[in-house]
Amino acid sequence: MSTPIAPVEQKRKVITAIPGPKSTQIIARRAAAVSASLGMSMPAVIERAAGGILVDVDGNHIIDLGAGIAVVNVGNSAPHVVENVQRQVAEFTHTCFMVAPYLGYIEVCEALNRLTPGKFAKKSVLLNSGAEALENAVKIARSFTKRQAIVVFEHGYHGRTNLTMGMTAKNMPYKDSFGPFTPEIYRMPMAYPYRWEGGAAACEKDALDVVIHKMDKEIGGKNIAAIVIEPIQGEGGFIIPPKGFMPGLAKYAKDNGALFIADEVQTGFARTGQMFASEDENLEPDLITTAKGIAGGLPLAAVTGRADVMDSIHASGLGGTYGGSPVACAAALGAIKTIEEDKLVDRAKKIGAIMSDELYKMKAKHSIIGEVRGRGAMQAIELVIPGGTEPNTAALGKIVKYCQEKGVLILTAGTYSNVIRLIPPLVIPEDLLREGLSILDEAITAVLNESLVSA
Numbered sequence: 001m002s003t004p005i006a007p008v009e010q011k012r013k014v015i016t017a018i019p020g021p022k023s024t025q026i027i028a029r030r031a032a033a034v035s036a037s038l039g040m041s042m043p044a045v046i047e048r049a050a051g052g053i054l055v056d057v058d059g060n061h062i063i064d065l066g067a068g069i070a071v072v073n074v075g076n077s078a079p080h081v082v083e084n085v086q087r088q089v090a091e092f093t094h095t096c097f098m099v100a101p102y103l104g105y106i107e108v109c110e111a112l113n114r115l116t117p118g119k120f121a122k123k124s125v126l127l128n129s130g131a132e133a134l135e136n137a138v139k140i141a142r143s144f145t146k147r148q149a150i151v152v153f154e155h156g157y158h159g160r161t162n163l164t165m166g167m168t169a170k171n172m173p174y175k176d177s178f179g180p181f182t183p184e185i186y187r188m189p190m191a192y193p194y195r196w197e198g199g200a201a202a203c204e205k206d207a208l209d210v211v212i213h214k215m216d217k218e219i220g221g222k223n224i225a226a227i228v229i230e231p232i233q234g235e236g237g238f239i240i241p242p243k244g245f246m247p248g249l250a251k252y253a254k255d256n257g258a259l260f261i262a263d264e265v266q267t268g269f270a271r272t273g274q275m276f277a278s279e280d281e282n283l284e285p286d287l288i289t290t291a292k293g294i295a296g297g298l299p300l301a302a303v304t305g306r307a308d309v310m311d312s313i314h315a316s317g318l319g320g321t322y323g324g325s326p327v328a329c330a331a332a333l334g335a336i337k338t339i340e341e342d343k344l345v346d347r348a349k350k351i352g353a354i355m356s357d358e359l360y361k362m363k364a365k366h367s368i369i370g371e372v373r374g375r376g377a378m379q380a381i382e383l384v385i386p387g388g389t390e391p392n393t394a395a396l397g398k399i400v401k402y403c404q405e406k407g408v409l410i411l412t413a414g415t416y417s418n419v420i421r422l423i424p425p426l427v428i429p430e431d432l433l434r435e436g437l438s439i440l441d442e443a444i445t446a447v448l449n450e451s452l453v454s455a
């Protein structure tokens with residue numbers, strides 16, 4: 001059907017400067033043709049990718065510690081994904097599921113209903129992006145509860161559409177000048193152990209009470225349609241609330257007739273060493289939003305949850321032209337098959353342990369690392385001015401740039417833009433992962449030696 005292409009050699013190779021001459025030319029065309037509003041983490045134009053490697057147009061082989069922002073958990077062009085997509089695209093490309101249905105959409109919903117936590121009857125609806133999943137989860141919660149207030153959290157990220165911008169915490173770059181935002185979104189303090197006043201122990205003891213008090217006094221429990229939270233905050237800097245915080249919120253929602261919605265767009269699909277991060281504290285969210293890791297790189301998203309809630313919406317109330325496209329569904333079935341067959345949940349635990357070990361070794365050496373945190377293959381370091389907790393944004397950019405020049409792609413995060421997050425494809429070979437981590441260590445050492453950290 002298609003011409004076979006050579007496998008991508010799983011080896012780091014830096015043969016030109018990055019960007020090399022070909023990338024530089026194409027990036028100039030990008031600047032002329034593409035809106036300047038779009039960011040670019042890595043100035044290398046990619047031509048091929050697989051496993052733990054991205055190959056650029058100049059032939060550089062770059063170690064991928066970002067997975068396209070936790071999307072290609074199964075790796076780029078994973079064989080089951082390629083096979084399913086090629087077959088589907090040759091069979092038919094679009095009918096619109098609401099015009100004439102097809103099996104793939106139904107099978108993805110069946111898989112989601114089976115895989116998501118919650119021992120109750122579930123149903124799903126498919127959309128195109130994470131933000132669209134959040135939009136729909138809010139529509140469903142408001143319609144089901146006949147209430148309007150939506151509770152979100154500091155440092156939370158839920159997307160860039162108008163509603164989800166309002167739900168997202170960070171102003172720059174996501175919200176600045178783009179308002180007004182929608183009403184009835186209430187932002188609560190986040191249980192952020194590293195930055196909680198009084199430290200992690202105080203956070204564990206007090207955070208839930210603080211949030212519950214605010215919800216009671218400032219919103220009123222009976223007005224809340226839903227509490228929406230990421231089990232581990234992604235863009236916010238891989239913030240993990242203390243044990244008990246999430247179950248406490250879920251209980252408050254239940255006691256007050258509100259829905260508890262877990263935004264698992266970034267944490268889902270084996271990333272954290274569970275199929276979904278909610279499983280870690282035996283949470284059974286009423287609704288779960290998913291996207292990123294769902295379809296091996298094709299655009300797909302979902303809301304999955306309690307059947308009584310999902311079925312409470314009036315006929316034709318939800319939908320969209322492309323949501324659950326047959327090609328994206330075929331990809332999702334290939335990705336899910338890969339996660340299950342290749343035991344990527346276990347693999348996430350394994351590479352998570354390697355990353356965490358190496359990061360703790362770095363923390364012991366470099367006082368610029370304020371905290372190491374993460375779960376499974378979702379690990380981060382928070383950079384500070386040594387001796388305190390003041391965010392070290394200046395060092396972050398320099399460390400990232402050093403890694404890029406050596407052919408290692410790492411991503412950043414955090415409200416204070418001082419977090420390095422590692423979210424490699426779960427199929428990355430162990431030697432590449434270790435090499436990437438040792439270059440990160442080298443980068444921190446180099447930046448410290450330039451004594452730029454106190455800048």
Ligand SMILES: *Cc1c(COP(=O)(O)O)cnc(C)c1O
Pocket residue numbers: 128129130131132134157158159160230234235263264265266267291292
């Ligand atoms: C990325 C992300 C979104 C938005 O997803 P898009 O597909 O970019 O719209 C929502 N929530 C979380 C937790 C995310 O990480």
